[in-house]
Amino acid sequence: MVDRSKVEQVLVNLINNAIDAMPVGGSLYVRSYLTKSDKLRSMAKDEGGNALAIEEDAIAVEVEDIGAGMDENVRKKLFDPFFTTKKRAEGTGLGLSVVKNIMDMHKGLIDVESQEGKGSKFTIMLKKFTG
Secondary structure: OOOHHHHHHHHHHHHHHHHHOOOOOOOEEEEEEEEEHHHHHOOOOOOOOOOOOOOOEEEEEEEEEOOOOOOHHHHHHOOOOOOOOOOOOOOOOOHHHHHHHHHHHOOOEEEEEEEOOOEEEEEEEEEOOOO
C-alpha cells in the first residue's frame, strides 16, 4: 500500500511547479492510467531499487505543462536538494528532492521529459496493488 498523504504531496509539488513554469498562463494536464512497468522503466533511470518487475501492472500519473521547459543541465540537477532555478524568495529547491525521496520510499519510478521553451512532463509510476 502507499502512503496517501505522501503521494498527494508528490502530486501537489509537481502541479505547483507546473503552475510556476507558466507565469503568464498556459495549459496543465494531469493524466492517470494503468500500464505495464516496462514503459517507464525504459525511460527512467532505474537504479535497481524499485519494486516494479518487468511487465508488472502499474499506475502512471503524468503532470504536463506547456511552460518554459528546461535544458539538459537543469534536468541533471533537478532532484538535487536545494537546487532551484527560482528566485531566492520563490523557492528553496526542496520540492523535487522531496518528490524523489517519496517515490524512492514507495519503490516507484519518476521520469521527466522536457524541452526548453516547450514545457515539461513528469511521469510517476507506482505498483498496482490488487486485493
